[in-house]
Amino acid sequence: QVQLVESGGGLVHTGGSLRLSCAASGRAFSSYSMGWFRQAPGKEREFVAAISWRAGNTYYTDSVKGRFTISRDNAQNTVYLQMNSLKPEDTAAYYCAARTWVSSMSLIVSTSYNYWGQGTQVTVYS
Numbered sequence: 001q002v003q004l005v006e007s008g009g010g011l012v013h014t015g016g017s018l019r020l021s022c023a024a025s026g027r028a029f030s031s032y033s034m035g036w037f038r039q040a041p042g043k044e045r046e047f048v049a050a051i052s053w054r055a056g057n058t059y060y061t062d063s064v065k066g067r068f069t070i071s072r073d074n075a076q077n078t079v080y081l082q083m084n085s086l087k088p089e090d091t092a093a094y095y096c097a098a099r100t101w102v103s104s105m106s107l108i109v110s111t112s113y114n115y116w117g118q119g120t121q122v123t124v125y126s
Contacts, residue, residue, distance in 0.1 A: 002026045002115040004096045009120030012086055016124070020081040022096030022117060030074040033099040033107055036081045038092035038122075045095070049081060050107035059107055063089075086124045093119040 008020040024032065035050035049070040050059045058070050069082040079096065097113035105112040 002032070002098050002100060004098055004115055004117035006094065006096045006117045006120040009094060009122045011123045011125065014087060014124055014126045016086050017082070017084045018086065018122060020083065020094055020096075020120060020122075022079045022081075024077045024079070024096075024098060026077070026100075028100070029077040031100070033112075034070075034072060034079040035097045035099070035107055035113060036070060036079075037095045037097060037110060038090075039095070039119075040092040043092075045110060047108040047110065048094070051079065052107065061108070083122070086122075088124045088126050091122060091124050093121050095119045 003025040005023045008018060010018060012018055031053050033053045036048040037045050038048050039045040047061050048064055049068055051070045051072050067085045072079045096117040098115040099113045101114060103112055
């Protein structure tokens with residue numbers, strides 16, 4: 001069983017920055033692929049960013065490329081999402097996800113993950 005706890009959300013002005021953190025339990029964190037998803041009110045959950053376990057390859061949805069950066073610290077069992085140049089359309093609940101099993105599924109697909117955090121709210125005001 002893996003527990004994921006997100007933190008770092010909040011209220012920020014357009015153009016501001018936030019860093020989300022996701023702390024994971026478990027001894028095998030370095031072997032987990034990790035992802036961030038978000039869900040705005042009335043919308044479906046969407047992929048934001050992911051980082052693979054093997055080579056640390058990173059993936060981003062087009063709308064956040066160049067603004068968001070996903071990274072991981074395996075010694076701290078933590079994955080981060082640095083969000084810069086925030087826009088009102090980035091407002092959403094942000095969820096951390098872990099894939100602890102070997103799979104050929106793309107990391108941008110939510111069903112690829114088997115553990116989820118409770119989410120942290122990000123609100124960007126103009």
